[in-house]
Amino acid sequence: MNRNAKDKRKETLLQVIHLIRPYRGQFILSLFLAAVTVALTLYAPVLIGDGVDLIVAPGKVDFNGLIPILWKIGVVVALTGLSQWLMNLVHNRITFNVVNDMRTQAFAKLQELPLSFTDSHQNGDIISRITTDTDQFSDGLIMGFAQLFTGVITILGTLGFMVSVNFKIALAVVLITPLSLFVSAFITKRTYYMFGKQSEARGDMTSLVEEMVGNAKVVKAFGYEDDAEQRMAVINERLRQYGQKAVFFSSLTNPCTRFVNSMVYAVVGIAGAFAVLAGGLSVGQLSCFLTYANQYTKPFNEISGVVAELQNALASAQRVFDLITQPAQTPDKPDAKVLTDPDGTVKLSHVYFSYTPEKPLIEDFNLSVSQGQRIAIVGPTGCGKTTLINLLMRFYDTNQGEILISGIPIRNITRQSLRRQFGMVLQDTWLKTGTIRENISYGKPDASTDEIIAAAKAAYADGFIRRLPQGYDTMISQEGDNISQGQKQLLCIARAMLCLPQMLILDEATSSIDTRTELRVQQAFTKMMQGRTCFIVAHRLSTIKEADKILVMKDGHIIEQGRHEELLAENGFYSRLYNSQFAQVKRS
């Protein structure tokens, strides 16, 4: 298990390296600039110390020596600023380019993933991988790495300078160092525990609030307000106790670091003063030491923070790579045909299909549909009526058996040309953010305005579109509150009308829209279906009764098939389903 996790981490690191590879030149440059910046930053105090040594006492100031030193400081400082600036710029570039690459890759993968992946993962999860995790990765890993690198060389550089100037004082500083590490480890541990408790309480608080405020209307309907407030008070108090401690402990880091720093400063001050008396150190060097002492513990502090951040970033990276390395759907065969002008026949022979191997759904299913026939798929909610659509459109592949369109197995047809032969109107009326015009011409972006209007008219949508303030240029917003559910359905129909192929897949809406629009939708459906082979997920009895064949589904299985009368005569599940609608209820 542990080993596995280790391998996984190694793998992720390799992927990270691969991702950064195009920027390796810039990356090395940024590390080089970081080293230069640190070296120059450390050199400045030395020069300042040299300068101080020339300002000894009244009448004992060496102006001739001082001026070149001041110039030198000026140059060093300017160079520091320059290299720091360049370093920041390079960092920026790498960070945002890498995120951009990563996002593009992840999104490209999204277009190739089999639907079984997206169907089984929550949208929110995938979105957060593409947006948040990529950000976290670049912020954490690249910035974190840079900080770590800078921190380490600052510490080493400081120590190096100190040792080279005065070994004894350097030793004293090194001896105090563990104190800093010990303190920060202690705080981190306490904080970690308390933060864990706090986020637990916060999680409880959030879910309570989501329930009670999110369903405020139910709470009021049942007069549950007081109970809700009591439950809230308990969690609120727990949150206060843990949160207060967590924040207190975590805010100790700064004072403690400052304390360790001031101890280092005092030791350097005293030891330095003695060293000056003993003649091993000049006053200027002492001032340089003091500056170092002031900066010395800062990188330690940063490093401990960076390590946690790096771990987070790596976890984020892993989540993104998990997505990027998902196996794509099987590509079209190299010799796959481009289907044009199908004859409208569909044949399923010995089809086996299941979403998961443990739960076989469709077994040895045979169906032969000739041109112009209507196939209704019926069954209770959640019985898997969309499975057949998934197979016909090749959103999923069959496990065994063949589906033939125009006599050609669909595995031998390019997906694009196969899908173009079906007009599809689904129940969840998906429209993209954009104008009505863009939405109707979604399948044929170069359609002329006349074509678009003709399609809208055929779908009985032209009337309401014209009544909208911007007509065909009305924007459909994400919430889509400017048009009703029924109108959205009409737009989806218009979209399908614009390039109306030989075969149709229709999904009747269950929860009905307002009656008038509903009638229009039906009229539009009828118009579409004329002379075309149709598969309809049906809820309306009239549709079902007029179908050439009814497929009755239950729990994912196709349990009966035949015409309405035949099925009624069979006296099976269908007839029970049909009759239950007429169950009479009498008041006792």
Added chain:
Amino acid sequence: MRKLLPYLKGYEKESILGPLFKLLEACLELIVPIIMAAIIDTGIQSRNISYILSMGGILVLLGILGLCASVTAQYYAAKAAFGFGTALRRDMFAHINRLSFSELDHAGLSSLITRITVDINQAQAGVNLALRLFLRSPFIVIGALIMAFTIHVQIACIFAITVPVLGLVIYLVMGTSIPIYKKAQKKLENVSLITRENLTGIRVIRAFSRQHEEQERFQGANRELKKLQILAGKVSALMNPLTYVLVNAAIILVMWQGASVVNQGGITQGEVIALVNYMTQILLALIAFAQLIVTFTRGTASAARVNEIMELTPSMTDQGNQPQNPVPGAPKVEMKDIDFFYQGSPEPALQNISFTAMPGETIGVIGGTGSGKTSLISLIPRFYDIAKGVVLIDGRDVRDYPLSQLRGKLGIVPQSAVLFRGTIRENMQWRKKDATDEEIYRALEIAQAKEIIDSKEGGLNAWVAQGGKNFSGGQRQRLTIARALVGNPEILILDDSASALDFATDAKLRQAIAEKTSGITVFMVSQRVFSIRNADRILVLDDGKLAGIGTHDQLLQTCPVYREICLSQLSEEEVKQA
């Protein structure tokens, strides 16, 4: 933020002492360079070892005192901030509970959730930070300036010029980069919107083979985002180098001037070092302050959002209402000439509605989406107040009842079937806190939900996940119906509550309600004709108006809207058959 300050009540001591201890720590820090100067000038010059040691001791002492002072300050700040957050959270929660449906609609539930969680946390963090650090940085800057002036006025002038210039640089860099970051945030939202759209529309996109265009659209948005981010990065990249160069340029000047002054005997060598130290302290304090401002603005913005909600006043109260006795012989529910508007809407949601429901009757309500069905039944529990007319229950105006008595008469099954985290029993006891298992089982039986409990391990103790996600839509609907039936309500309101049930279960449910709850008045909203077909009376709503009222057969004859609805769902012969 200021309006929320009363929530610090009870923490006055902490709120004042916290910053004071912080100031104390800053003072101690400002003394350090002076002591060091003394060590160099007096200790080293006069080779006085005991002086060096005692001054060194003072340095250690200052460090310890500083630690104590700042730990105390942090403690007080954390205590006060969490006291503030806890009180605010409690009051806001209670406040939301007192708001009426109009205000809830207006504010939006999801926005309320964010405000009570995320925003209060941000405001709390803001208070904490303000108490801890807000005074520290300016104090160090000003303190260091004053110390510089006490050492030498002329040199201190360099400080007096450098500080405002530094402030200006920080202000300009942040003032330029923050708006760009905000714009970038908008672009990021766009990226996530495209991703979401591609996930929800994945079937349509593939059906139309538009993957390639979508990919380009995404890349475009992503590139725009990158451009802005790099731009913002370019601006902020200036911050550290510029401030560093400025401070060190000032240090060079200090040394140059200092050299002349030392030469004339104005100040000592140690004091030059002290001045250099002060300059460094100023830089660190200003940078910390800049970062602080970012967090603090976030906190203030959050506080403003919280305050917006706290300032909403409930538009409906039942204060002073006395429990009402039923008028004998009065209809159970009666509406007379109702006009109803949603807040801020010029169009009436309901207009000119009158009907009566006698005890024990079943009233069906049907109509298209947006025709006002839910609005109509929301008036019975007085979720909203009406503009005109009167709603009577047991012959009394709903506005005269205490809300608890009024809603206690009702069993309400809302459209969205929500269950709450906890056991099934806890969920079933919402209407009646002390309902026995027997009562619960009776309700479950009527709601056709007993089999759900029987199939779950633990029976009534079975766990319900948040939102009832571990139950199917149909199961949830039946359970919410049972929840409303516990404790025998006088009126049962079903708002399209059987939509996820298959026809057979729907029929059984209606039969059980008819048989096993005698005397209950039922309001049944539905989209499906056959669900309400057998009601004693059907209200047909069309665009907020009553298009017809009567039994199924009567309405088929007299009401064209009803006939239209029937025909859209059933074939001609079925309509007649039924």
